[in-house]
Amino acid sequence: MVSDQIKETEQLEDIREIVEKIGSTRADLIPVLQEITNKFGYISQLAIKELSDLMSLPTKEILSVATFYRMLSTQPRGEHIIQFCESAPCHVVGGREVFSALQDALGLEPGQTSADNKWTLLTTSCLGVCGIGPVILVDTDMYGNVTSDQVKNILSRYD
Amino acid sequence: MAFYRSTVLVSVDPVCIEKGAYELIDSLQDELIKQGLIDEVQILETTRLGDPQVYGPDLTIYPEGTHYTNLTYYDIPRLVEEHFIKGRILKQYAAVMTDAIDEELTAPKTKEIRVVLQNIGEIDPRNIEDYFAFDGYMALGKVLTEMSPDDVIQEILDAKLRGRGGAGFPTGLKWRFAKQAEGDVKYIICNADEGDPGAFMNRRVLEGDPHSVIEGMIIAAYAVGSSQGYIYCRAEYPIAVSTLNLAIKQARSFGLLGKNILGTDFSFDLEVRVGAGAFVCGEETALLASIEGKRGEPRARPPFPAVKGLWGKPTNINNVETYANVPRIILKGAEWFSSMGTEKSKGTKTFALAGDVNNTGLIEVPFGIALREISYDVGGGIKGNKKFKAVQTGGPMGGCLPESYLDLPVDYETLGEAGSIMGSGGMIVMDEDTCMVDIARFFMEFTQDESCGKCVPCRVGTHRLLEILEGICDGHGTEEDLEELQELSDQIRKNSLCGLGQGAPNPVVSTLKHFMDEYKAHIYEKRCPAKVCRSLITFEILDGPCTGCTVCARNCPVNAISGERKETHVIDQDACIKCGICYQVCQFDAIQIT
Numbered sequence: 001m002v003s004d005q006i007k008e009t010e011q012l013e014d015i016r017e018i019v020e021k022i023g024s025t026r027a028d029l030i031p032v033l034q035e036i037t038n039k040f041g042y043i044s045q046l047a048i049k050e051l052s053d054l055m056s057l058p059t060k061e062i063l064s065v066a067t068f069y070r071m072l073s074t075q076p077r078g079e080h081i082i083q084f085c086e087s088a089p090c091h092v093v094g095g096r097e098v099f100s101a102l103q104d105a106l107g108l109e110p111g112q113t114s115a116d117n118k119w120t121l122l123t124t125s126c127l128g129v130c131g132i133g134p135v136i137l138v139d140t141d142m143y144g145n146v147t148s149d150q151v152k153n154i155l156s157r158y159d
Numbered sequence: 160m161a162f163y164r165s166t167v168l169v170s171v172d173p174v175c176i177e178k179g180a181y182e183l184i185d186s187l188q189d190e191l192i193k194q195g196l197i198d199e200v201q202i203l204e205t206t207r208l209g210d211p212q213v214y215g216p217d218l219t220i221y222p223e224g225t226h227y228t229n230l231t232y233y234d235i236p237r238l239v240e241e242h243f244i245k246g247r248i249l250k251q252y253a254a255v256m257t258d259a260i261d262e263e264l265t266a267p268k269t270k271e272i273r274v275v276l277q278n279i280g281e282i283d284p285r286n287i288e289d290y291f292a293f294d295g296y297m298a299l300g301k302v303l304t305e306m307s308p309d310d311v312i313q314e315i316l317d318a319k320l321r322g323r324g325g326a327g328f329p330t331g332l333k334w335r336f337a338k339q340a341e342g343d344v345k346y347i348i349c350n351a352d353e354g355d356p357g358a359f360m361n362r363r364v365l366e367g368d369p370h371s372v373i374e375g376m377i378i379a380a381y382a383v384g385s386s387q388g389y390i391y392c393r394a395e396y397p398i399a400v401s402t403l404n405l406a407i408k409q410a411r412s413f414g415l416l417g418k419n420i421l422g423t424d425f426s427f428d429l430e431v432r433v434g435a436g437a438f439v440c441g442e443e444t445a446l447l448a449s450i451e452g453k454r455g456e457p458r459a460r461p462p463f464p465a466v467k468g469l470w471g472k473p474t475n476i477n478n479v480e481t482y483a484n485v486p487r488i489i490l491k492g493a494e495w496f497s498s499m500g501t502e503k504s505k506g507t508k509t510f511a512l513a514g515d516v517n518n519t520g521l522i523e524v525p526f527g528i529a530l531r532e533i534s535y536d537v538g539g540g541i542k543g544n545k546k547f548k549a550v551q552t553g554g555p556m557g558g559c560l561p562e563s564y565l566d567l568p569v570d571y572e573t574l575g576e577a578g579s580i581m582g583s584g585g586m587i588v589m590d591e592d593t594c595m596v597d598i599a600r601f602f603m604e605f606t607q608d609e610s611c612g613k614c615v616p617c618r619v620g621t622h623r624l625l626e627i628l629e630g631i632c633d634g635h636g637t638e639e640d641l642e643e644l645q646e647l648s649d650q651i652r653k654n655s656l657c658g659l660g661q662g663a664p665n666p667v668v669s670t671l672k673h674f675m676d677e678y679k680a681h682i683y684e685k686r687c688p689a690k691v692c693r694s695l696i697t698f699e700i701l702d703g704p705c706t707g708c709t710v711c712a713r714n715c716p717v718n719a720i721s722g723e724r725k726e727t728h729v730i731d732q733d734a735c736i737k738c739g740i741c742y743q744v745c746q747f748d749a750i751q752i753t
Contacts, residue, residue, distance in 0.1 A: 029452035030435055034394075068454040068611075070436030071394055087356030088587070088601060089513050125438060125609075127395050128359035130513060131262035131520060132173060140397065144173035154177075 012050055014039060019054045029055065029065060033072050041081075042073040070125070078113045078120035080158050082106075083137040087126035090133035094147070098134045101148035105155055118158075163201040165243065169218040171204040174211035179231060183216050186232035190239045200243060203283070206261055214254060227252040263363060264521045268537050272499065274507045275360075275483045276523045279367035284402055287409040290370040296415055298486035302378050303423050306489075308338065311382040315485065317493035319505040324350055324441075324478030325553065325582045326658070327504070327571035333475060336465035337383045340473035347380045347388035347427075348450075348469065348476040351403075352434055352441040354393060355554030356605065358585035360509040361479035363521055365392065365399035368483065369406035373429065375482030377415065378489065380427040383475050388427065391446050393434040403431050438609035442657045443476045445611065456613045457657035478583070480509060500526035504570035508584060514551075515542050515590040524569070531565040534588050546591040549673070553582025555602045555609075556662025558669025559595060578669040580662065594691035595674040596681055600628040602666035610659065617660030620651035624667055632692045636682035645671060690752045693737040697753055700741075702727050704749035711741035711750065 018035045022028050032051065036043050043066050052059045066072045084099050108114060108121040129135055132144030136154065143154055167187065171180050184202060191197045208217050214228035225248055227238065234252065241249045264280060267273050282289035290296070302311055316331030337345060349372060353361040364372060376388050392400050407429050410416045418426045432450050439445045440455040447469050449455040468474025484506060488496045497505045504526040510533070513519050517539030524533060530550055534540070541547050549559040552569075558579030560567070567573050571581045589598070607621035624647055627640050648664030648671075655661045671678065680686045687695040700711070700720075707725040712718075719735045722728030730741070742750040 026452040027450065030449065031433070034433070034435060065452070065454055068437065068456075069434075072435055087605075089357040092514075125354060125395065125436065126356035126358075128353065128362040130357050130359055130511065142173055143177065 008046060011040065011044070011046060015047055015050050016054065019051070024055045026055075026057070029057070029062070030069070030072075033062075033066055033069075037072050041077040041079075042075055044074075044076075048074075076113065076117075079118050080139055081120045081122060083122045083124040083127075084110075085125075085127050085133065085135045085137075086123040087130075089126070089130035090135055093133045095134040097148050098136070098146050098151065101151045102136070105151050161198075161201075163199055165200045165223075166221045167200060167202050167218050168205045168208065168221065169202060170206065170208045170211065170215060172207035172211045172215065175207070175215035175217065178211070178215045180216040182232045183218070183230055183235065186235040187218075187239070190235050191243075194239055194244065196239070196243055206263075209254070217254075223248075226254050228254040262520060263359070265518070268518065268522070268539075270528060270532055270536050271523055272507050272525050273523050274487055275364060275371075275480050275509055276368075276521065277487075278371065279363055282368065284367050284369055285405055287370060287406065287413060290368070294490060295370055295486075296374055296413075298489035299374050299377055299415065300421060302381055302489055303421050303425060308382045308384065311378060311489070312338065314489060314493050315382075318488045318496040319493075319503070320481065320484055320488060320496065321504060321571065322478060323480035323484070323508065323583070325556075325580065327581060330477060330481055333465060333477070334379060334382050336463070337385075337473050337475040340466050342473045344387075344472045345383055345385040346469045346472055346474040347376055347383060347385045348446070348474055349376055349388070349390040349482055350441065350443065350446060350476055350478050351390050351392040351396075351399070352446060353396075353479070353583065354438040354441045354609075355583055355585045357513050357587065358511045358554055358583055360511055360521060360584045362396050362399055364479050364483050364509075365396065366402050369399075369402050370410065371483040371486055372479055373403075373406055373410055373416070375477075375485035376429065377420065377427055378485050379475060379477065379482065381425055383473075385475070386427050388429045389450055389469075390429065390431045391434060391440070391450060392431055393440075394436055395434075400431060400433055407431065437611070439611040439657070439659055442659055444657065446476070447474065454611075456611050457659070459656055480584075501568060501570045503572055508569070508581070510584045510586045512538055512586050512588070514587040515545065515593075516540065516588045517542055526570045527568045529566050529568055530560065533569070533586070534565065538588060541588070541590050543590075547588070548591050548593055549589045549595065549598075551579075551587040551589065551598070551666075552585070553580035553662075553665070554585040555605045556580060556658065556665055557582045557585070558665045559589075559598065559673065560669070561673040564673075578665070578672055580665065592689055592691070594632075594687055594689035595670045595677045596628065596631055596687075597689075597691050599666045599670045600625065600632055603628055603663070606659065606663040610663075614654075614656040614660060616651045616654040617656070617663060620647055620655075621660070621663050623647060624651070624664065628667070631678065631681050632687075633694045634681070634685045634692075636678075638682065640682065641671070641678060696737060697732060698730055698735060698737065698739070698741060699751045699753060700728050700730060701749050701751050704747045706747055706749075708747070710744050710746070714740050714744045716740065 022031050036047055048059050048062050051062055066074050106119050110121055110123045113120040127135055134146050136143045136146050169184050191200050208219050216230055217228040219226045238249055241247045278293055312331050312334050320330040321327040416428050434440050437455045440449045442457045445455040445457040464474040464476055499506050507523050507525050509523045512522050522537050547562055549561055551559045560577055560579055564577055574581050603625040607625050610617045610621050612618045630636055648668045651664050652661050680688050690696050705727040712720040717734055717736050719731045720728050
């Protein structure tokens with residue numbers, strides 16, 4: 001319990017720092033939420049409450065923005081986030097096979113996080129690199145022209 | 160500007176990165192420092208130089224043009240010693256120089272005219288001086304010293320430049336509205352939220368020539384009377400965001416942004432705002448809401464942003480490509496620009512050409528070019544000599560046009576009249592193996608997922624359209640479905656709040672109009688003519704060609720295929736899940752799809 005409290009205090013400090021750095025006006029809300037998602041993997045209830053005080057916004061307003069955008073998450077996510085492009089150009093060059101290989105390798109459905117908290121599997125809208133489809137994005141590393149048999153190799157780079 | 164005797168271009172294609180391109184760069188940098196050559200040899204990162212599977216990691220050294228392939232970082236000390244110190248080519252790694260491959264943007268083909276894309280691949284986007292060398296910011300200089308804001312607007316009006324985001328509203332008129340709108344604070348916004356799947360024209364401009372967009376925005380700000388601008392770029396484009404931020408910093412350091420630009424009274428500054436993953440934010444009022452820190456939901460227009468935009472102030476919003484055209488119009492003149500194109504659509508348009516044509520990638524063509532010329536002359540014709548079936552323009556809110564429309568000149572009006580739209584520039588050519596009902600379903604899946612949910616016609620309507628289309632693809636279609644699709648489409652189109660909902664039925668309406676036969680085959684004959692819809696096809700093994708090699712039986716994931724070696728195999732139709740693997744693995748063309 002004590003360690004939980006320490007964690008909470010640390011998280012609150014980080015959130016205050018983020019707001020101080022980016023700003024506390026309404027227009028800063030989305031960049032702040034993005035930074036919190038990057039830092040903690042998701043936007044916790046605690047974070048929303050703290051932001052409500054810091055930015056003088058009702059919690060429901062913050063929650064409504066946080067749940068609107070695909071890149072913001074109110075659910076905990078894994079250490080590494082894998083995004084698979086599900087758009088037509090990737091789909092037609094073998095994306096479907098790659099995605100099932102990816103799902104098999106991870107044992108996850110889109111939107112799920114692995115039990116060991118290592119991976120979160122998401123689908124993403126078009127990344128605009130259609131010339132090298134199918135495309136997988138692991139955190140910020142992009143892999144293009146992916147084939148089904150490369151999937152395991154790519155994942156093993158994050159061991 | 161620093162001068163180097165040699166430039167090393169290292170391919171940082173994803174495959175090359177996987178094979179150690181960055182280790183190569185680090186090692187090269189270390190070795191050049193060690194040998195005291197770091198001020199003489201410049202290292203640049205580039206896209207693929209050759210097939211990365213065959214050659215990667217590879218680099219090319221200029222001015223010699225030597226292409227060294229399959230390198231590892233162990234090889235670097237020797238390479239530096241031999242090539243740079245002793246001046247000898249290390250033959251063991253030197254490959255015959257093949258043409259550099261940029262799969263997204265090749266050298267211009269016949270009938271292409273490059274205006275917006277002219278600098279891409281020619282200049283280093285991360286160095287403003289490269290842009291200067293290609294007449295960069297000359298147009299801004301001309302505007303600030305020789306032209307009044309009204310002159311600028313008149314020039315853009317004379318050029319007949321229209322919005323490249325898709326709607327095609329005259330840009331000069333938009334600027335005039337924003338200029339005339341009352342208010343002391345006005346904003347300039349660049350819509351860089353390029354969300355249409357398969358459309359990446361704007362990304363290449365932002366990554367390859369960011370200053371052309373920034374210069375266009377500064378000129379617009381001068382014309383409208385704005386001192387603050389925003390570029391709203393989608394978060395899926397991290398390289399574009401970092402390139403833009405660097406470009407803005409460099410422009411500021413040269414006095415091209417900030418207070419008293421080029422020593423005049425005019426002040427203007429820019430900021431990049433990054434989206435958070437919502438397709439609907441490409442709609443201008445949703446985009447404004449997002450910059451303001453709200454849910455990206457559109458609102459009814461009027462009032463238009465030119466009157467009431469960001470934080471209620473007059474705001475001018477244009478697309479990336481529109482702004483990139485501006486400096487070129489100012490420098491070369493309205494007459495030059497309007498000499499290209501049709502009566503109402505002037506200049507050029509970039510497209511991301513995709514699908515079943517031989518040459519896919521970015522193209523830039525003058526308005527008025529026929530769809531046939533794009534598909535066959537620029538696109539190089541249909542892959543594998545198959546038959547053309549349809550061309551889809553305008554992204555997920557666009558429509559599909561059949562072969563009889565191929566000679567249509569491409570401009571805003573004719574595409575609209577034909578039942579499609581210009582859109583932002585996605586163009587997909589489809590061959591005879593495409594099922595048009597399945598295509599309509601695919602696009603509807605996208606729009607119903609991206610509907611923001613604010614208005615009912617779009618939220619519920621797109622969902623219902625998708626359900627009906629799924630039913631037809633699954634073989635449950637009825638005659639009433641056709642009427643309902645049409646009626647529902649009309650309602651969604653008329654009653655939705657924004658362009659997303661109003662355009663959402665287009666893929667359905669255009670395929671109903673031009674490919675009714677295929678809908679009827681699905682509904683009345685329970686048959687998919689293109690043999691795509693899984694529920695409506697069966698796989699059978701032909702007696703003659705089957706050699707009984709057992710490959711199909713061994714690969715079938717549900718063990719639905721049986722038969723003795725060297726005897727014709729049989730598929731158990733009840734067990735078959737129609738995955739198509741047998742069709743793919745059979746080497747004797749013995750699997751028939753009916």
